[in-house]
Amino acid sequence: MSLGNLSMASTRPAVTLRLTNQLRDKVLRSGVNTHVVEFSRLTFSPTFPAVVELKLTAEQAQDLLEQLHPKGPGLKTFTADQPWEQEKKLAPITTSSPAIDSLFGGVNGIPAGKITEICGLPGSGKTQLGMQLSINAQMPRSMGGAGGSSIYIGTKPPLTSVDLMRGIQYCRVHSPVELIAMVRILGVILQEHPNIKLVVVDSISFLFRSNFSDTRMRTKLVASLGRQLADYARQYNLAVVVMNQMTTTIDAHATGRREVDPLDNNVHPALGDTWGNICTYRIRLYDRGGGHGQRYARLFKSPTMQGQTVAFHIGPNGISDIVDPEPARVAEGGARYVDDDDIDFDHGSTQSMLFWDDLDAS
Numbered sequence: 001m002s003l004g005n006l007s008m009a010s011t012r013p014a015v016t017l018r019l020t021n022q023l024r025d026k027v028l029r030s031g032v033n034t035h036v037v038e039f040s041r042l043t044f045s046p047t048f049p050a051v052v053e054l055k056l057t058a059e060q061a062q063d064l065l066e067q068l069h070p071k072g073p074g075l076k077t078f079t080a081d082q083p084w085e086q087e088k089k090l091a092p093i094t095t096s097s098p099a100i101d102s103l104f105g106g107v108n109g110i111p112a113g114k115i116t117e118i119c120g121l122p123g124s125g126k127t128q129l130g131m132q133l134s135i136n137a138q139m140p141r142s143m144g145g146a147g148g149s150s151i152y153i154g155t156k157p158p159l160t161s162v163d164l165m166r167g168i169q170y171c172r173v174h175s176p177v178e179l180i181a182m183v184r185i186l187g188v189i190l191q192e193h194p195n196i197k198l199v200v201v202d203s204i205s206f207l208f209r210s211n212f213s214d215t216r217m218r219t220k221l222v223a224s225l226g227r228q229l230a231d232y233a234r235q236y237n238l239a240v241v242v243m244n245q246m247t248t249t250i251d252a253h254a255t256g257r258r259e260v261d262p263l264d265n266n267v268h269p270a271l272g273d274t275w276g277n278i279c280t281y282r283i284r285l286y287d288r289g290g291g292h293g294q295r296y297a298r299l300f301k302s303p304t305m306q307g308q309t310v311a312f313h314i315g316p317n318g319i320s321d322i323v324d325p326e327p328a329r330v331a332e333g334g335a336r337y338v339d340d341d342d343i344d345f346d347h348g349s350t351q352s353m354l355f356w357d358d359l360d361a362s
Contacts, residue, residue, distance in 0.1 A: 090111070090112035090113055090237050091112060091141045091145070091146040091147065091197065092104070092107045092108055092109030092110055092111050092112060092144075092146075092239070093109050093110045093112075093133055093136050093137050093144070093145060093146050093197070093198055093239050094108065094109040094110075094136050094139075094143075094144030094145065095109065095110065095129060095132060095133060095136070095312075095319055096132055096136060096144075096318055096319045096320055097310075097312040097313075097319050097320055097321050098321055099297075099310035099311065099312055099321050099322075100283075100297050100310060100312055100319075101144075102310070103281075103283065103297065103299040103302070103305060103308065103310060104281065104302070104304075104305070105302070105304045105305050108144070109144060110133060110198075110239045110241060111239060111280075111281070112146070112197070112233070112237050112238055112239045113233050113234050113237055113238070113239075114230075114233055114239070114240070114280035114281065115226065115229055115230050115233060115240045115241075115242060115278060115279045115280055115281075116239065116240070116241050116242070116279065116280065116281040116282075116283070117241075117242050117243075117244050117269070117276070117279040117281065117282045117283065117301075118130070118241060118242070118243050118244070118283050118285060119243070119244040119245065119246060119269040119270075119282065119283070119284050119285070120246065120284055120285030120286065120287075121246050121267075121286075121287065122245075123287050124285035124286055124287045124295060125285050125287070125295045125314050125319075126202065126203070126243045126285060127156075127202055127243070128314050128318070128319065129285070129319060130152065130200045130202050130241060130243060131152075132318050132319045133150070133198060133200065133239075133241055134150040134152050134168045134198060134200055135167075135168070135318075137149065137150040137197050137198040137239075138150070138167045146197035146198065146238075146239070147197070148195040148196055148197030148198070149167050149168065149169060149193070149195050149196050149197070149198075150167070150168050150169065150196060150197065150198035150199070150200065151168075151169045151170075151171065151186070151189070151196055151198070151199045151200070152168050152169070152170045152171070152200045152202065153171050153173060153179070153182055153183075153199070153200065153201045153202070154170065154171070154172050154173070154202050155172075155173055155174075155179070155202065155203060155206040155207050156202070156206070169189075169193075169196070173207070174207075175207060176207045176208055176212065176221065179201075179207055179225070180221065180224075180225065183225050183228050183229065184228070186199070186228075186232060187228075187232060187235075190232060190235075190236045190238070191236075194236070196236070196238060197238050197239065198238060198239045198240075198241065199229070199232065199233075199238060199239070199240045199241070200240075200241045200242075200243070201229070201240075201241070201242045201243065202243040203242070203243035203244055203245055204222065204225070204226075204242045204243065204244055204271065204275070205244050205245045205270040205271050206245065208221070208222060208271070209245065209247075209270060218271075219271075219272060219274050219275075222271050222274070222275050223274050223275065223278065226242075226275055226278035226279075227278065229242070230278060242279070244269045244270055244271065244275075245269075245270045246267055246268065246269060246270060247267075247268065247269070247270040248266055248267050249266040249267075249268070269282070269284070276301070279301065280301075280302075280303060281299070281301060281302050282299075282300055282301035282302075283297050283298065283299055283300070284297070284298045284300060285297055285298075286298065292313075293313050293314040293315045294311060294312075294313055294322060295311070295312055295313070295314055296309055296310070296311055296312070297309065297310050297311075297312060
């Protein structure tokens, strides 16, 4: 057994090596260095091999070799503009509303490689937007799609027919444990199905808000889920869209019962700032009330765009822009700006084991 692959003139503290106590003691007591393992000293030499120097068995030498020189690619370097050039090659997924698409700047749709949060009160259109994106992901790139399939992880029963779900891999989870398990095996699924271009989680907060009294543990688990989803988005160049609910902070000085104003500073997305920092884009949906399917989308977090609000419509044919014969102030990219002060907001009414099911009609 030799350590011939270890030829880097570098150092690493021996205590940081994940070795057995016996092997770590041998390394620390050896003549290599009691504080630092010197890679250059651990090079195979016919006259003085490291195996003899440390008095290692073949198994111990292999263990040490894997620790000091793990298999796989080393540290890669790149220029600052390379990630941006790579992002421009990824296919965004249109929402079917040019106004909403324009909230993402020049991307013109939900960007791949990042997490986008869609939050809002019940009835604001979160699930409708998630289903629209799942359908649009199947369209060719020339039509604003990604030319692939999607995974829809739902915490509530599906709201569409089998025909509508064609091409969408649907998974229903009933508890935080099942959601965590689903996200963990998602990497294997994505590796086996490279055609998947979109992952939707509807919603991230539904199960955790009703099943967790320990807020610290909830924050830790949700952050772990978010980091895993962000890693999947980057690694597999897919779009991740996560629905989130709203929560209200009680005002100690408020008296009496009042209507919930979606723009009130006391009404904000659930799960706190830890979760919010994981999301690259955050959009809040509002229901205007009074019917007619009119909604509003407000961008309040973006690395490239300033906060703005646009109007859209939910109808029998899905999501679309508002058809307004009156002239409107149009932003770059086609977004119709709406002043928040001019909107009369209201909100609508609310409405066992993990399974993986392809809902293609048979």
